[in-house]
Amino acid sequence: MKTILVLGAGTGGIVTARELSKHSGNEDDINLVNILVFEKEERSVFAPSLPWLMVGQRKPEQIYESYKKLDASGLEVISGEIENVDPENISVTVKGKVYKGDYMVVSLGVEQKNDFNLDKFGYNFFTLDGATRFNKELDILVVGKIAILVSSLPFKSPAAPYEAAMLIEDYVRKAEISSKVEVALYSPEGGPMEFAGPEASKELKILLENKGIKYYPNHQVTNVTADTLEFSNGKSYKYNLLAYTPKHEAPAVIRSSSLAGESGWIEANRQTLETKFPNVYAIGDITDIKLDTGVSFPKIGIFAREQAEIVAHNIGRKIGNNLPDHTFKGEGQYYIEYGKGLASTTDVNFYEDPKEPHVKMKTPEVLGHWHKWWAEKYWFFKNF
Ligand SMILES: Cc1cc2nc3c(=O)[nH]c(=O)nc-3n(C[C@H](O)[C@H](O)[C@H](O)COP(=O)(O)OP(=O)(O)OC[C@H]3O[C@@H](n4cnc5c(N)ncnc54)[C@H](O)[C@@H]3O)c2cc1C
Known part of the structure; x- marks a missing residue:
């Protein structure tokens, strides 16, 4: 055997x-x-x-x-x-x-690494514990600045920080505190999801701007304190609540x-x-x-x-002594939550045209959100 x-x-x-x-x-x-x-x-x-857990749309025990x-x-x-x-x-x-x-x-x-003592000052939302604790802090915040930080490249799920920012903005608006709470996203990337090509990157940037999220690309963090992020370009940001992606190895x-x-x-x-x-x-x-x-x-x-x-x-x-006959074609479909019960369906194909990735983002719609909802339910139903 x-x-x-x-x-x-x-x-x-x-x-x-x-x-x-x-x-x-x-x-x-x-x-x-x-x-x-x-x-x-x-x-x-x-x-x-x-x-979803970050903004209270899931409880921890629902997602493991x-x-x-x-x-x-x-x-x-x-x-x-x-x-x-x-x-x-x-x-x-x-x-x-x-x-x-x-x-x-x-x-x-x-493997996730803790750089710049980030775990002392913020919440690693790439873990169950970090996303849960971020949600508890978000629940009691009524005024201030929320920073979402991409601490280093590469990181998995390159849309996740943008999705998190859009869901947080949605939460803040529904809680009727948007006039007193700012949502800002800092990343070393030159644009959102750069790997996906200029078209998809631009579309995602427009979605962020439409929601009033402050977006700062080309910002590599170099130092973090209890209330300030410092970047290699000399800029800094004073925050009240921090969610971050850790360094990946x-x-x-x-x-x-x-x-x-x-x-x-x-x-x-x-x-x-x-x-x-x-x-x-x-x-x-x-x-x-x-x-x-x-x-x-x-x-x-x-x-x-x-x-x-x-x-x-x-x-x-x-x-079975047969020749392998399936190959990976570099294509797939994923969903980026926008808030308001909408999500953008994104079709990708990286192998078709070697020079230009084919990434098409649809306008956020209810169907995209339900696809993502179903993917979660199906995962647990099929595997456990
Ligand atoms: C916030 C967030 C949102 C995301 N959203 C999406 C999304 O909407 N759509 C999507 O397609 N993807 C999404 N992803 C990305 C997706 O979760 C990962 O790409 C995917 O899990 C990768 O699968 P994997 O098998 O390579 O690694 P993993 O799923 O991380 O599995 C690796 C496993 O190996 C185990 N392991 C590691 N080292 C050892 C060791 N030495 N001994 C024993 N076990 C070990 C780990 O415990 C882990 O269980 C998201 C990720 C995050 C963090």
């Missing part, structure tokens, strides 16, 4: 494991493959719902589930931190025990392994997601896939999911 090691039970890992179970003939009483999923946390947070509830035939979750990854031998070490496999899929996401266990490329992230084939090691794949946020423009492929969950399905399908083919 073949064994597949799935590293990480986040978005990519869960979908890989579920699809592997489905594609490889596993049924309740017959297991043709052994799927070992390695995860250090106890619960799985549905990150796209964190901006225990990994113990992950259920698919042939699947076993091994709890604990992966201490070593050995791609040459297709093995990992957890709590001193070595697990060997025939195939390996690495979906370990990003590839997890240490990967940086110290032979899988790490020059950037520390894993370089994978942009179509098959196979790494330089045969039968070892990398998907999702941990990959560094360079587009022809030199820009790195963005770290967004829809791609982790799509890549997971492709890799699981192809491993299933290989196990």
